[in-house]
Amino acid sequence: MKRQTGEDRKGQKCFRCGRELPPGNLAYVTQIRIFAGFDGLLLEPEEGVDRQLTQLLKQVEQSNPEDLEKEVYQEFHLMLCKSCRDRLVDELEHPWEGPFRIRQKVLDKKITF
Numbered sequence: 218m219k220r221q222t223g224e225d226r227k228g229q230k231c232f233r234c235g236r237e238l239p240p241g242n243l244a245y246v247t248q249i250r251i252f253a254g255f256d257g258l259l260l261e262p263e264e265g266v267d268r269q270l271t272q273l274l275k276q277v278e279q280s281n282p283e284d285l286e287k288e289v290y291q292e293f294h295l296m297l298c299k300s301c302r303d304r305l306v307d308e309l310e311h312p313w314e315g316p317f318r319i320r321q322k323v324l325d326k327k328i329t330f
C-alpha cells in the first residue's frame with residue numbers, strides 16, 4: 218500500500234462540509250460501491266418475454282451508455298473530516314432513527330453547520 222504524503226493531501230477538502238483537510242491531520246477515505254443486485258429470481262412477464270425484450274432493447278438504444286453503466290455499477294471515493302465521518306457512521310448504524318435524531322444530537326452538542 219502506497220503511503221500518502223502530505224503533498225498528496227494538499228488542497229483537499231471534506232466532501233460533506235467542505236472543511237480544509239490539512240496535510241498531516243486526521244482524514245478519512247470513504248469508498249462507496251453501488252451495484253445492481255440480483256436475487257436469482259426471474260419473473261415471467263405478463264405481456265410475454267418477446268415483447269418485454271423488444272421494449273428493453275428499444276429502451277437501451279435510447280439511453281445514454283454512461284447512464285446505463287451507472288445504473289449497474291458506480292463507485293465513489295470521498296475524503297471526510299472526523300466530524301463528518303462520525304456522522305456518516307452514526308447514520309449508517311441507525312438509519313431508522315432518521316434525520317430528526319441527528320438534528321437533535323447537533324442541537325445537544327451546540328454545533329452549527
Ligand SMILES: [Zn+2]
Pocket residue numbers: 231232233234235236297298299300301302
Ligand atoms: Zn466534514
